Amino acid sequence: MNTRLYYLISLFALLTWFPHATLAQSNHAKYVGTGSCSSSNCHGSVHPVKGLNILGNEYYTWSKHDKHSQAYTNLQKSDAKRMTSLMGLGEPTEEPLCLKCHSTYVPDATMRGEKFDLEDGVSCESCHGAAERWLESHAILGATHQQNLDKGLADTVSLSKRATLCVSCHFGDSDKAVTHDLYGAGHPRLTFELDTYGALQPKHWLVDQDYTSRKASYIPLAAWFTGQTRLAEGVLARLSSPEQSKNGLFPELSLFDCYSCHHNLSEEQWKHRTYSGSPGRLHLNIVPLLMLQASLGGINTKISEEMAPLVTTLHKDYQQTGTTEAIAQLRALTSERISPLSSALQVTPDLCQSVFRSLATFGSKIESPKFEVAEQIAMGLQATLASSPQLAKKHGAAIQKIFATLTSSKAFDPARFTKAIAELANAIH
Numbered sequence: 001m002n003t004r005l006y007y008l009i010s011l012f013a014l015l016t017w018f019p020h021a022t023l024a025q026s027n028h029a030k031y032v033g034t035g036s037c038s039s040s041n042c043h044g045s046v047h048p049v050k051g052l053n054i055l056g057n058e059y060y061t062w063s064k065h066d067k068h069s070q071a072y073t074n075l076q077k078s079d080a081k082r083m084t085s086l087m088g089l090g091e092p093t094e095e096p097l098c099l100k101c102h103s104t105y106v107p108d109a110t111m112r113g114e115k116f117d118l119e120d121g122v123s124c125e126s127c128h129g130a131a132e133r134w135l136e137s138h139a140i141l142g143a144t145h146q147q148n149l150d151k152g153l154a155d156t157v158s159l160s161k162r163a164t165l166c167v168s169c170h171f172g173d174s175d176k177a178v179t180h181d182l183y184g185a186g187h188p189r190l191t192f193e194l195d196t197y198g199a200l201q202p203k204h205w206l207v208d209q210d211y212t213s214r215k216a217s218y219i220p221l222a223a224w225f226t227g228q229t230r231l232a233e234g235v236l237a238r239l240s241s242p243e244q245s246k247n248g249l250f251p252e253l254s255l256f257d258c259y260s261c262h263h264n265l266s267e268e269q270w271k272h273r274t275y276s277g278s279p280g281r282l283h284l285n286i287v288p289l290l291m292l293q294a295s296l297g298g299i300n301t302k303i304s305e306e307m308a309p310l311v312t313t314l315h316k317d318y319q320q321t322g323t324t325e326a327i328a329q330l331r332a333l334t335s336e337r338i339s340p341l342s343s344a345l346q347v348t349p350d351l352c353q354s355v356f357r358s359l360a361t362f363g364s365k366i367e368s369p370k371f372e373v374a375e376q377i378a379m380g381l382q383a384t385l386a387s388s389p390q391l392a393k394k395h396g397a398a399i400q401k402i403f404a405t406l407t408s409s410k411a412f413d414p415a416r417f418t419k420a421i422a423e424l425a426n427a428i429h
């Protein structure tokens with residue numbers, strides 16, 4: 001993931017100032033296929049079209065620049081074939097496990113329209129929902145967003161619904177996951193953060209004044225916090241699921257911190273590592289919970305204080321007795337208190353300042369942070385900075401220094417990261 005690229009993108013965004021069940025949002029309508037969207041007077045223009053309130057070149061942007069359009073064709077390549085062959089499965093292009101995330105997965109052929117084409121990969125309707133019932137009406141001049149939603153257009157404006165959608169493939173859900181078997185066969189590591197990945201997706205929409213008046217404004221910190229909440233819910237759901245947390249006799253290994261077992265990042269990293277008291281133990285892979293806990297320090301200290309002992313107990317219990325009470329308590333805390341908080345987050349300059357401080361302080365205190373944690377902290381700081389011109393002006397250069405330590409997981413040196421983030425933490429007060 002190119003975090004530096006993102007840094008540039010969001011600086012640009014700041015200068016110009018500018019928001020269950022995923023495919024199931026279809027309401028039993030047919031998937032009409034991307035070919036129904038791509039006509040040049042709809043979404044298929046090569047350049048943005050003047051005089052429309054949308055860009056008009058969405059199809060072109062998606063097909064030329066957006067990796068989602070390659071999601072299926074990448075299954076035809078040798079890397080993908082090697083994965084399924086190592087796992088004893090058939091062709092990846094016919095394997096539901098792969099198709100669920102790499103295509104608009106509509107197994108029931110009667111729900112596919114004439115122009116439906118599996119090769120389109122993750123296409124318009126993967127995100128915007130089956131279009132049969134709104135295809136015609138949404139193009140009529142004056143059709144409102146609400147009218148389109150009423151006809152079954154999926155709501156991708158609501159950050160909470162958007163997070164559920166993206167996380168369903170970029171982390172997985174009850175129906176699909178990248179398991180350790182699949183990682184072992186060579187699948188790239190999944191990592192996700194709603195604001196960063198939203199900024200990295202080649203933009204086929206523009207959050208300008210017209211967009212804001214039709215839909216909503218977009219605040220990076222709100223997106224970040226909502227994304228972390230959804231990811232934390234995903235982690236907890238997987239830990240509580242009898243099917244997803246086990247692989248035969250053993251626990252599902254992807255639930256654990258990869259570097260409990262694999263020390264292949266760089267020699268540097270693990271020789272210099274300290275272990276907060278328990279070397280050689282398996283640690284759970286719960287980065288989004290740590291991110292929530294750290295940011296809640298600046299949003300709602302009460303919840304943050306309730307959360308901290310539960311996260312500690314979660315680790316201990318899981319290692320010693322396997323009890324799941326802490327998981328259940330954390331699930332309740334996340335869904336009943338944190339999730340509503342994220343939907344109603346009032347992002348003021350003061351809130352940005354306190355989240356920024358909490359995240360930086362948290363980051364500066366972790367002993368020998370792993371790349372996965374460091375990367376998420378940096379993305380959180382960046383989303384916060386991008387939500388506040390004051391912070392951007394004051395700390396932009398310091399964030400750039402932090403990102404400079406994250407150019408690749410192989411070259412990552414935790415000491416350099418800690419030094420850069422400690423400088424930032426000291427400069428905030």
Ligand code: HEC
Pocket residue numbers: 001022067068070071072074100101102103122126127162165166167168169170194197198200201
């Ligand atoms: C149906 C599953 C699915 C959904 C839903 C989905 N993605 Fe993806 N996404 C993928 C797959 C698969 C890839 C990798 C495609 C490839 O390279 O073959 C991908 C790739 C990406 C990439 C490129 C990553 C890179 O390494 O360059 C970004 C950015 C991204 N997605 C953002 C998002 C965002 C933001 C959302 C929600 C608005 C989202 N995705 C929803 C499946 C999905």
Ligand code: HEC
Pocket residue numbers: 067074075079080081083084092095097098099100101102168169170171172173176177178182187188189190191
């Ligand atoms: C839970 C969803 C999920 C499942 C299941 C899944 N993938 Fe992926 N896959 C992704 C996402 C998301 C990415 C992009 C990761 C990124 O760049 O952040 C990806 C990336 C890839 C890539 C790299 C593409 C590139 O751009 O080079 C390959 C190859 C791949 N997957 C093959 C497979 C195969 C084969 C299967 C089935 C055995 C499979 N995947 C199952 C979500 C999934």
Ligand code: HEC
Pocket residue numbers: 034037043053054055058059060062063068122123124125126127128155156157162204205206211215
């Ligand atoms: C990976 C998910 C994803 C895919 C694939 C995708 N979109 Fe989007 N699209 C979004 C998100 C997120 C937004 C921003 C929220 C919104 O306005 O609904 C958006 C916004 C839009 C908008 C709204 C622009 C506005 O100003 O109101 C249009 C039009 C659009 N997409 C068309 C398309 C078309 C056509 C395709 C296929 C060629 C496509 N999208 C594929 C996620 C996706």
Ligand code: HEC
Pocket residue numbers: 180183184185186189253254255256257258259260261262282285
């Ligand atoms: C409990 C220990 C454990 C954890 C945790 C773990 N793995 Fe593994 N991993 C293994 C073992 C054992 C193998 C098989 C090694 C062999 O075949 O020699 C393996 C194999 C692999 C392989 C195949 C290449 C190799 O080195 O042999 C990959 C890739 C991999 N794991 C990725 C991951 C990722 C990514 C994570 C975290 C999401 C993870 N692992 C977590 C124990 C673990």
